[in-house]
Amino acid sequence: MSARQAETQAQIEAEIADPLGVHGLDVEAVEITPAGKRRVLRIAVDKDGGVTMDDVAEATRTIDGVLEASDVMGEMPYTLEVTSRGVDRPLTLPRHWRRNVDRLVKVTMGDGSSFTGRILVTDDVGATVEVSGVERTVRLDEVDKALVQIEFNRKPVAGADAGDIDEEDDA
Template sequence: MSSARSDAVPDRIRTELTDPLAALSLDVEAVELTPAGKRRVLRIAVDKDGGVTLDDVAEATTVVSDVLDASDVMGEQPYTLEVTSRGVDRPLTLPRHWRRNRTRLVKAALVEGGQVTGRVLDSNDDTVTLQVGDDTREVPYADIAKALVQIEFNRPEGPA
């Protein structure tokens, strides 16, 4: 199977799922199709403002299953479906990711080198505002090479 063909299936799946999941206020964050012996594993990651609950995942699983059953996108080869939340280990790549992680601690590697670690105070379509120590720093997304939420076991309480 060529790379162009293998990329086409997840892209088509994303296209077919976008509107039905948007009706549940969910965004399709990732579509991954990987071989697993004679089967394949299809992982769909979803997210929404306010976070994804187990009920959201259950409802999304039903919708995804129904859409795939009505489509020929998966072909005849058997597969296992996994629907999950986006998870904190995925990089922040879109403005909505930053908005949804307001008050969270993030570490960002900068395009020009170096890094910045701070708490997300605000974000818009072009920049994120971080609390870095006692300072506030506005960072354009274009200046960020990669950013990840940092796991905090004793996260300070504050306004959400």
């Protein structure tokens, strides 16, 4: 990525952060890629509780308004794509850990050791992860990489409302 492109992406993020914050949304990524005579501007957003289609629509309207009032994208045409943060993105900020409490995560520490466990609690400094039935405290600044693991057959948590499980009705 060129220095100019990195500067443009940082400027876009700075301009849209506060307007999206009004809707409870955080900017997770800004990416500009060439696509023929156009460019594609992809912006990933997230919020506590997850992003809905309505959130994406609201974010798209908000970002479009900000960019129309700005010259940050210049004269070259572009296509705006707004999306939610993918599950495959690394947990790099305390809010990522907070938003993934009760999820399975593979953690690689700065010393090269790694483990997989379930995030129990977290704050701005660290997290408690259950690894094979044992609670382990992890300082976030000592984590080299952390990725949420996809679980297809996870049993519902005891006491969870059956309405929380995504299944089709038999009716």
